[in-house]
Amino acid sequence: MSSNHIEVTDMYFVATLIAYGADYVGVDRADKRSQKFLFQNPLSGVAKIYTYKHGVLSEVENPDFDTLKNAYDTVTLLFPAGYAEAIRRVKGIIHT
Numbered sequence: 001m002s003s004n005h006i007e008v009t010d011m012y013f014v015a016t017l018i019a020y021g022a023d024y025v026g027v028d029r030a031d032k033r034s035q036k037f038l039f040q041n042p043l044s045g046v047a048k049i050y051t052y053k054h055g056v057l058s059e060v061e062n063p064d065f066d067t068l069k070n071a072y073d074t075v076t077l078l079f080p081a082g083y084a085e086a087i088r089r090v091k092g093i094i095h096t
Contacts (some may be wrong), residue, residue, distance in 0.1 A: 005038040006065055013072055015045050016079065019086035020068070021045045027093055035094060043068065050078040 005025055008014050014037045018024055023026045023040040030036075049059040053076040060067060071077035 004041055006043060007036040007038060007039045009036055011035050011037075011094065012087070013069070015083060015086040015090045016072055016077070017043075017046075018089060019080045019082040020049060034090055037090075037093075039065075041065070078080040079091065081090070 007028070008017065017039055022043055023045040025038040025040060028036040028038060043063070046063055046068065048059055048061045049063050049068055049071060050061065052072045053074075057078075060071075063071075067078070067080075
């Protein structure tokens with residue numbers, strides 16, 4: 001992670017960030033086997049996320065990158081309605 005950008009290689013997490021409205025900067029294609037998607041650092045554009053854990057629905061306003069990544073990794077993050085479209089967008093970026 002550079003000081004100006006957050007680098008993400010997991011395409012499904014990239015789709016999650018895009019679907020939640022994170023400010024996408026571009027893609028680093030220096031390594032053809034592992035493209036790095038770049039987002040603003042600190043994370044911006046994400047107003048709120050929703051998590052569901054132990055039967056409790058929570059709303060987190062203005063989450064930072066670590067909060068969002070932790071919710072994604074622990075499978076407590078609820079995916080926004082635009083997630084499927086975001087996956088298609090990421091695949092389009094990869095294959096461009």
